[in-house]
Amino acid sequence: VTRRRAGDATALVVLLLLVLSSLYGPGAAPRIGPLLDPVRGIWSVASRAELPRKARAAIPGLAEPVVVRYDDRGVPHVFAHSELDAVRALGYVVARDRLFQMELQARAGAGRLSELVGPVALRLDRETRELGLPDAARRRFEALPDSSYDRRTLEAFAEGVNGVIDALGARGIPLEYHLLDRKPERWTAIDGLYLFARMGLTLSLSNLEREHRAMDELVGTRASDQLLPRESPIQEPVQPNGRTTPRVDSTPLPPPGPAVTAARLRLFPEDREDRDEILGSNNWAVSPRRTAAGYALLAGDPHLDLTLPSIWYEAHLVVPDSLDVYGVTIPGAPGIVIGFTRDVAWSATNTEADVLDLYSEIVDQPGAPTRYRLDGAWHDLRQEVTRYLGRHGEVLAIDTLRFSHRGPLRHDPVTGRWVSVRWTQLEAGGEITSFSRAARAGSARAWLDTMATYQAPPQNFLVADRQGTIAIRSTGRFPIRPGGRGDEIQRGDTSAGDWTGDWPTARLPQAIDPAQGFLASANQQPIDPQADSGYLGADWYSPWRALRINQLLRADSAVTPDDMRRWQTDPGSPAADLFVPAFLAAARRFPGRDSLQRAATLLSQWNRRYTRDNTRAVLYDEAMRQMESLLWDELDPGVGPVPPRPAQAVVAARLLPDRTSPWWDIRETRPVEDRDAVLAEALVRALAATVSRYGDPDAGGWRWDRVRFDNIYHVLRIPALSALRLPVQGGPGTLNPSSGGGGFGPSWRMVVELGPEIRAWGIYPGGQSGNPLSRRYRDGISKWQEGQLDTLRFPRRATDLEGLVSAELLLVPPGSPGS
Amino acid sequence: MALLLLALAYAGATWAAGWLGVLVVAVAWGFARPGRAPWSSGLAAALAWTVLLGANALTGPLAKLAGILGAMLGLPALAPVLLTLAFVALLGWSATRLATAIRGRPTT
Numbered sequence: 001v002t003r004r005r006a007g008d009a010t011a012l013v014v015l016l017l018l019v020l021s022s023l024y025g026p027g028a029a030p031r032i033g034p035l036l037d038p039v040r041g042i043w044s045v046a047s048r049a050e051l052p053r054k055a056r057a058a059i060p061g062l063a064e065p066v067v068v069r070y071d072d073r074g075v076p077h078v079f080a081h082s083e084l085d086a087v088r089a090l091g092y093v094v095a096r097d098r099l100f101q102m103e104l105q106a107r108a109g110a111g112r113l114s115e116l117v118g119p120v121a122l123r124l125d126r127e128t129r130e131l132g133l134p135d136a137a138r139r140r141f142e143a144l145p146d147s148s149y150d151r152r153t154l155e156a157f158a159e160g161v162n163g164v165i166d167a168l169g170a171r172g173i174p175l176e177y178h179l180l181d182r183k184p185e186r187w188t189a190i191d192g193l194y195l196f197a198r199m200g201l202t203l204s205l206s207n208l209e210r211e212h213r214a215m216d217e218l219v220g221t222r223a224s225d226q227l228l229p230r231e232s233p234i235q236e237p238v239q240p241n242g243r244t245t246p247r248v249d250s251t252p253l254p255p256p257g258p259a260v261t262a263a264r265l266r267l268f269p270e271d272r273e274d275r276d277e278i279l280g281s282n283n284w285a286v287s288p289r290r291t292a293a294g295y296a297l298l299a300g301d302p303h304l305d306l307t308l309p310s311i312w313y314e315a316h317l318v319v320p321d322s323l324d325v326y327g328v329t330i331p332g333a334p335g336i337v338i339g340f341t342r343d344v345a346w347s348a349t350n351t352e353a354d355v356l357d358l359y360s361e362i363v364d365q366p367g368a369p370t371r372y373r374l375d376g377a378w379h380d381l382r383q384e385v386t387r388y389l390g391r392h393g394e395v396l397a398i399d400t401l402r403f404s405h406r407g408p409l410r411h412d413p414v415t416g417r418w419v420s421v422r423w424t425q426l427e428a429g430g431e432i433t434s435f436s437r438a439a440r441a442g443s444a445r446a447w448l449d450t451m452a453t454y455q456a457p458p459q460n461f462l463v464a465d466r467q468g469t470i471a472i473r474s475t476g477r478f479p480i481r482p483g484g485r486g487d488e489i490q491r492g493d494t495s496a497g498d499w500t501g502d503w504p505t506a507r508l509p510q511a512i513d514p515a516q517g518f519l520a521s522a523n524q525q526p527i528d529p530q531a532d533s534g535y536l537g538a539d540w541y542s543p544w545r546a547l548r549i550n551q552l553l554r555a556d557s558a559v560t561p562d563d564m565r566r567w568q569t570d571p572g573s574p575a576a577d578l579f580v581p582a583f584l585a586a587a588r589r590f591p592g593r594d595s596l597q598r599a600a601t602l603l604s605q606w607n608r609r610y611t612r613d614n615t616r617a618v619l620y621d622e623a624m625r626q627m628e629s630l631l632w633d634e635l636d637p638g639v640g641p642v643p644p645r646p647a648q649a650v651v652a653a654r655l656l657p658d659r660t661s662p663w664w665d666i667r668e669t670r671p672v673e674d675r676d677a678v679l680a681e682a683l684v685r686a687l688a689a690t691v692s693r694y695g696d697p698d699a700g701g702w703r704w705d706r707v708r709f710d711n712i713y714h715v716l717r718i719p720a721l722s723a724l725r726l727p728v729q730g731g732p733g734t735l736n737p738s739s740g741g742g743g744f745g746p747s748w749r750m751v752v753e754l755g756p757e758i759r760a761w762g763i764y765p766g767g768q769s770g771n772p773l774s775r776r777y778r779d780g781i782s783k784w785q786e787g788q789l790d791t792l793r794f795p796r797r798a799t800d801l802e803g804l805v806s807a808e809l810l811l812v813p814p815g816s817p818g819s
Numbered sequence: 820m821a822l823l824l825l826a827l828a829y830a831g832a833t834w835a836a837g838w839l840g841v842l843v844v845a846v847a848w849g850f851a852r853p854g855r856a857p858w859s860s861g862l863a864a865a866l867a868w869t870v871l872l873g874a875n876a877l878t879g880p881l882a883k884l885a886g887i888l889g890a891m892l893g894l895p896a897l898a899p900v901l902l903t904l905a906f907v908a909l910l911g912w913s914a915t916r917l918a919t920a921i922r923g924r925p926t927t
Contacts, residue, residue: 008920011857015913018906022838033838033910036903038871040837042888043903046879720890772887773880 028118030181040170042178048171049773051096051807058814059088059163061156065816068093068809069801071793074768074776076809077316079798083436084156086317087334089811091160091187094313098331098770099164099184100176101309102195104715106187106332109194109201110134114396115389116182117716122396125388129401131205132408133197135384136426141190143429150432154189157334161187163811175772176716182391192432195332200425202304203350204457208487208538209358213260219634220257226651227253227635228539230485232525233654236546238460238472239509240516241528244554246547253655255662256634280541280744281349282568282735283462284520284549285470287513292558295755296464299564300338300347303737304747306712308722308778310766312748316794317439325439326760326794328748331770335435338748340760340794343442344465345752349521351458351474354537355424357481357499359406359492363418372404372418373493381409406498420492422499424477428456444469445512451475452505460509460521466754472519473510474526478503478536485535507532518553522546522735542650544733547574564751565761569729569736569787575649576608576620582656583623586679596680599623599687602697610731610738612705617731618694619702623686624649624732630678631655633667649733704731710742712765712781714772721772723765723781736787749789761789821855822863829867829911838910841867845911849918857916864911865904872900 022033035041051070064081066089071077076093080086095102107113111128113121128134144151165184177183208228215224235247282301288294304311312328315336327339338347363369364378371378382403388396402409406422434454441447444465451461451473458476479499483490490497509526511519522545526536551574552567553559580603587600599619606616631652655661659675666673666681673681694701701707705727714721728745730736736746750762765784769776783790795801825848832840841864848860875881888899 004920008916011913011916011920014909015917018910018913019842032906036906037833037837038868038875038903039834043872043875043881043884046875046881046884049879049883718891720887773883 025181030179035178035181042175044171045173045175045178045771046773049771050769050775051809053806054808056810056812057092057163057167058816059092059160059811060814061159062088062811062813064813066811067798068811069798069805070807070809071801072804072806073314073790073793074779074806075314075316075793077318077793077795077798077801079318081319083319083323084152086319086323087153087156088160088163090315090317090329090334091157092163092811093160093315093809094329094331095161095164095187097768098309098313099161100174101715101770102161102187102191102332103185104176105198105330106191106194109137109196109198110191111386112389115391115393117180118391119396122388126397126399128197128201129386129399130408130410131201131421131423132401132403132426133201134194135401135403135408136428137190137193137197140429141193149436150430151189153334153432153436154192157192158187158189174770179716179718180391192332192334195330196428196431197425199330200428200457203459204353204355204423204425206352206354206356206537207358208354209489211539212487213489215635216260218256218259221260222254223257225254228487229651230487230535230538231529232540232543233650234543234547235528235530236524236543236550237509237528237531238474238519238521238524238526238546239511239528239531240514240519241531242515244516246543246550247528247530249654250657252658253651253661253663280523280545280737282520282522282545282549283347283349283460284518284553284564285462285464285472286553286559286564287470287517288468290517290553290557290559292560293753293755295753296466296468296470297559297561297564298340298345298347298462298464298470298750298752298754299568300345300462300748300750300752301568301735301746302338302348302748303745306710306743306745306747306765308712308714308766308772309770310747310764310780312764312766314762314764314768314792318796323439324796326792327750328762328764334432336439337435338750339439340752340754340758341439341441342466342758344444344447344463345750345754345758345760346438346447346461346463347750348459348461349523351460351476351526352523352537352541353458353474353476353478353526354486354535355456355458355477355479357422357479357486357490359404359420359422359490359497361404361409361418361420361492363409366416366418368400369402369409369418372409372420374405375493375495379405404492406492419489422479424456424458424479428477430455443467444471447471448473448475448510448512460523460526462519462521464752464754466756466758468754469513470519471510471512472521473505474508474536478508481535485538487538503534503536507534509536516554517557518550520546520549520553522549542575542733544573544575544650545735545737548572548735561751561753561759561761565749565787565789567735568746568749568751571609571611571729571731571734571736573608573610573731573734575624575653575733576606576617578653578656579624579627579649580604580606580608580620582675583620583679583683586676587683589676590680593680593684595684595687599683602687603683610704610708610729610734612703612727612729614704615697615702617704618707619686619690619697621731622690623683626682626685626689627679628652630666630682631663634663708738708742710738710745710765710785712778713743723778726781726785728785729787746784749784750792751789758794760792760794762792763789821852822859822866825860825863826866826870829864829907830870833867833871838907841907841910842914845914846918849915850922853919853922855915857912857919860915861908861910861912865908868904868907872903 025031111125316326327336362373404420437450455477523541524546525540767776886896889896
């Protein structure tokens, strides 16, 4: 009897544990019973890994049937009878493949991520809301008239997405929802705007003011002005300046000066603290007279976060006599962002302009302000109480958001001051209309004209057409500041510091059919200050990629599409071309140091190309790190966060000719070092560090593909769903850049030849499906790693895909026979 | 035979009501057939879910999914499958045993 009772007691405990963990879930983990259920739980995902060969679905709002044919690469070709039906179908096909990613990104833009993933996202949600992004999206949406193109497009897209969600059933829920124990939320029209907000955060949030002040604090304003220069020391601008070689600024750098003791701002604590981790993009186009076939060529290569699923989704939309556009969309955006039509092709790089300013405000109550001072009068702050919810609806935090007429008001925890943010991203609009009209443009000039209404985030849009025109324009809204620059904090108590207008379109950096026969952009300073010294930004991205593209384009007057493809992963490094000889020359000045001579011999064996199998780039890379550490020791406060550094060795390059600049001196040593002493010391230290980390130079450990990897993380950063430690050709500053944690890089490589029939090739590091079990989840990665491109199918009619169709989908209005 | 029929009931109940269906069938079985060993209920439940998992395996890459889930847990691919079957077996056994105890075991 005792044994039986003990057995019953055990059963009771086991049952309670199982039932409670199935009803409530252990801690943050999902509820076990629903999770393991083989019919509706996570195991059911296996049966939905691939799209069915044939399917039919009804979408509310659809006016006429839409035929969707997926080609052999899983790309949907949408054949509709109206543009809004095409957008509905786009919403449907993207949601079918990428539903979780869409919701994740929209929630990120809405500052509601913690409702999906828990408190781990609270900091990001707070930042998003404090920056006013969801508020701006809501206000923008509310201002859209019911009949406006933007609203109707957003609503049509939402109808398509919800067509998938409503028909999902328990067995169709994507894997990630099971892991998070959540169900998909219905898509709303405004979600598309939250997504744009999210992209704005990624592409145009810069805090030059903070970096500038942090440097002022250490080396004084005169020096910091040159360390974060308004004018890039090496000029190879987006708008050609008529030169056949780069223009190099060789004026000496001002010495470190007395510190400015004002405390630094910490408004955006996450902002660009690791300056090795850089975004960046390339694009270039070649006029017919410089191509082998006599047709214009365009290459697009936007660099963004590398994620699985990829940030891009390929699609082709066809509406007879109206629209025929192929390219990539961001899941959740109701149109093609980068791509081509029968007439034009386009791509974009980030302009990196300064479109955000900070204003130090005088407020009535520093603890909880309700008013701010402007032009001698008090003005009410707009206030909004906002709640951050967790996964189960619990309140994680409550904040009061405040807005001045300029934008959101943020509190700097270091100084206790209140600073308002004015940012073009918060005042943007019309991007959907712009992209839609651009997709119907018949020429490069018409394409640029239609994009004149585009505001943010600013992009260098490059476009080419079948008539042979190539053109580029830094497109967006670029504010004019009364003080002439925007990298310093403005006084908020006077409207005299407010923006006075925007750069007119005619003044924007741009070029159409330049004499040189090619155009290129790679986030470099867009216009040579000798051509226009107006303030567009400061601390520009290093020009290394721009230098290399221009170098390659100048050297080839019979460019082929395959050249364009090869250049996208070109391993050449203009930075190495500059610094390696300097290191070797420095080593020759100290012939007696054995370790230095050994390091120099090893470095001299490098051909300055970041190929996978080379075994010397690792030494150069480390030598550059050591050199920057020694060179910029004045910028190391010794405590606190990572100090700001001049960008990517370009300011160091300006210092190279100045052998005795005080910047070269190492503060902690008694003798005064010059350039060669620092370069030599860096090389010696680099050899020791590299041997210590990777072993002897020729033992195999120095191979570039054993030390440098790209890492494509799943959007929830789950390693099992990620593609990690991928060796790639390229290094810091090459056209296929690989730096920092390897989490950023080429996100969509495209080459388009604009001949009588458009020919196009492309690849992205991922696959069309967001289902990790699908064979299309990561089927593009190996080709992407190798620098290969797929041929893109561009059928005029659905029947043109015969023999290449992997799946078919018929979308019909509700109530249609069989729907 | 009774074991197979019970497994069938478990499979049907899972299809209709998920893991709660298992609980209901296990309790009902304990009340209806108190003379049966409760472990056989657990065995039948595991058998039912094995069949359901097998159905998923026939229509999709279940092994790949098991591998992913195993990797997330730092365990071999088989572990999530065994965990699933252990869950349902324990659920079936414990619920049946308690139901039997409440119902009162037949005297022998």
